[in-house]
Amino acid sequence: MNALLKSATVVDSKSDFHNQNVDILIENGIITKISKRISNPKNYREIKLDNLHVSQGWFDSSVSFGEPGFEERETIANGLDTAAKSGFTSVLLNANTNPVLDSNADIAFVLAKANNHAVNLKPIGALTKDSASQDLAELFDMHSAGAVAFYDYKKPVSNPNLLKIALLYASNFDGLVMSFPQESKISGLGVMNEHINSTKLGLKGNPSLAEELQVARDIFLLEYTEGKLHIPTISTAKSVELIREAKAKKLDVTCSVALHNICFTDEKLTDFDTNFKVLPPLRTQTDVDALIEGLKDGTIDMVTTDHNPIDIEHKKVEFDLAAYGTIGLETALGALQSVFSTKKAISILTKGKSRFGIEDNVIAEGQKANLTLFNPDATYTFSKKDIHSTSKNSCFLDTKLKGKAYGIIANKKIKIQ
Numbered sequence: 001m002n003a004l005l006k007s008a009t010v011v012d013s014k015s016d017f018h019n020q021n022v023d024i025l026i027e028n029g030i031i032t033k034i035s036k037r038i039s040n041p042k043n044y045r046e047i048k049l050d051n052l053h054v055s056q057g058w059f060d061s062s063v064s065f066g067e068p069g070f071e072e073r074e075t076i077a078n079g080l081d082t083a084a085k086s087g088f089t090s091v092l093l094n095a096n097t098n099p100v101l102d103s104n105a106d107i108a109f110v111l112a113k114a115n116n117h118a119v120n121l122k123p124i125g126a127l128t129k130d131s132a133s134q135d136l137a138e139l140f141d142m143h144s145a146g147a148v149a150f151y152d153y154k155k156p157v158s159n160p161n162l163l164k165i166a167l168l169y170a171s172n173f174d175g176l177v178m179s180f181p182q183e184s185k186i187s188g189l190g191v192m193n194e195h196i197n198s199t200k201l202g203l204k205g206n207p208s209l210a211e212e213l214q215v216a217r218d219i220f221l222l223e224y225t226e227g228k229l230h231i232p233t234i235s236t237a238k239s240v241e242l243i244r245e246a247k248a249k250k251l252d253v254t255c256s257v258a259l260h261n262i263c264f265t266d267e268k269l270t271d272f273d274t275n276f277k278v279l280p281p282l283r284t285q286t287d288v289d290a291l292i293e294g295l296k297d298g299t300i301d302m303v304t305t306d307h308n309p310i311d312i313e314h315k316k317v318e319f320d321l322a323a324y325g326t327i328g329l330e331t332a333l334g335a336l337q338s339v340f341s342t343k344k345a346i347s348i349l350t351k352g353k354s355r356f357g358i359e360d361n362v363i364a365e366g367q368k369a370n371l372t373l374f375n376p377d378a379t380y381t382f383s384k385k386d387i388h389s390t391s392k393n394s395c396f397l398d399t400k401l402k403g404k405a406y407g408i409i410a411n412k413k414i415k416i417q
Contacts, residue, residue: 029412057089069098084415087405151178167227186210237290274322302352309391334401
């Protein structure tokens with residue numbers, strides 16, 4: 001794959017060309033030259049796009065595509081195409097499938113499906129068999145097959161001894177355990193944040209306490225086992241505080257926050273729009289402010305779109321019965337830029353790879369071309385025509401956004417909208 005990017009502004013604080021407008025020559029998937037102006041005697045494909053900006057490839061630590069079992073929601077092929085058009089060069093695939101990914105054969109299956117694509121797919125294996133929180137899954141076998149972490153997607157590990165054993169066992173091969181932060185006996189049948197708005201709307205509440213108890217428990221277990229833990233999609237101010245304290249103790253813990261949890265509050269539920277029914281639920285402005293501060297000071301390690309396609313039969317129903325989840329890949333840059341500057345947004349979109357063993361590729365001569373192409377100033381109202389996913393359950397529908405991806409150059413391939 002050969003290409004010449006023309007008049008591209010580099011956004012990469014680790015690059016010598018940061019903030020410079022340059023041409024970038026790519027030959028056989030390698031950046032061979034970066035200069036103010038580069039001629040094209042070999043007649044390579046020239047890429048000229050309006051207000052073109054280039055960064056290191058974006059990364060998402062939590063996506064669901066459905067296949068196998070829920071292909072009507074999203075196949076791996078279409079999911080990866082959606083990720084590419086949305087600017088992502090690497091994604092972690094959840095075991096949110098039927099059957100769940102809990103064996104080396106399951107991991108091999110999804111890797112084979114993703115083979116030879118521009119987007120680098122890394123599977124997360126289930127932590128327990130069938131994600132039933134009863135018995136540990138084949139962790140080492142899945143690790144050997146290519147799983148980068150172990151997680152029962154959106155299902156808490158109810159048995160603390162099971163999580164203790166998982167942390168101890170995985171440490172033998174430097175495995176990363178993930179634990180969903182929710183105490184189910186406290187959350188009960190809650191479908192939104194337990195606060196003033198849940199009372200006003202007459203919906204059962206899921207209190208912050210349910211998350212914070214689980215985070216505190218898991219941190220105690222981590223300290224005891226000296227293991228390696230990632231806590232996905234925290235949503236409360238107290239959770240940020242607990243993880244900040246754990247990091248101060250030098251515990252090997254990281255965490256993420258879902259993009260919608262820093263963009264919206266539970267005020268959005270007044271119309272009972274099921275696209276805003278997510279897990280963990282949208283919280284209060286106090287929580288949102290704490291999450292944003294946690295991103296600024298490094299307590300929260302990464303942001304995920306938590307992309308979770310849900311078919312219309314499971315979304316267009318009454319709120320109590322609707323499935324949890326929203327898609328988010330297509331709106332990542334625009335949503336982040338509603339909260340942060342372009343520089344900070346790109347920094348967030350490129351963070352977290354090393355935690356899962358994915359290499360960074362600085363924009364420099366001699367480096368692999370692993371690039372995201374985007375226009376940070378494109379303004380538009382997000383609508384269904386902007387959705388590449390099979391499912392259309394986006395909580396950002398009809399939202400005014402600034403910033404849009406053109407596509408990616410990665411794995412010796414060009415994927416541009």
